[in-house]
Amino acid sequence: MLANHLPPARYLLADKAYDADHWRAWLIRRKIQPVIPNKANRKHPYAFNRNRYRGRNVIERMFGRLKDFRRVATRYDKNADNFMAALCLAALVCYWI
Structure with missing residues (x-):
């Protein structure tokens, strides 16, 4: 399982x-x-x-905002490190700037 x-x-x-x-x-x-x-x-x-x-609603909205970034939503980066970097940049733009 x-x-x-x-x-x-x-x-x-x-x-x-x-x-x-x-x-x-x-x-x-x-x-x-x-x-x-x-x-x-x-x-x-x-x-x-x-x-x-x-x-749970807060978590769902956070994922929705991150998926606004096409690179994150479609997972262009196949390398895990590159994907994590893109995810961090998207989070930075969404929640800090």
Whole structure:
């Protein structure tokens, strides 16, 4: 499973697409608190921290701003170091200047 390689974390913020019992159980086994809203068709809804989930919007907007740079969005640079440099420049332009 790809998720086995996740770094240690206390919370996982995800959207409704990740609302599955097996995924929630896996997170809890790893002592990660899931912050995932319930799907509309869930019969037994789980409680989740709405205030913490609102922080996910900030992350989504940050990725949206970085994707405004075509070089970052289409990953022109195949070398990881060059891509990271382009990403840093885009972040610098978006958030510092």
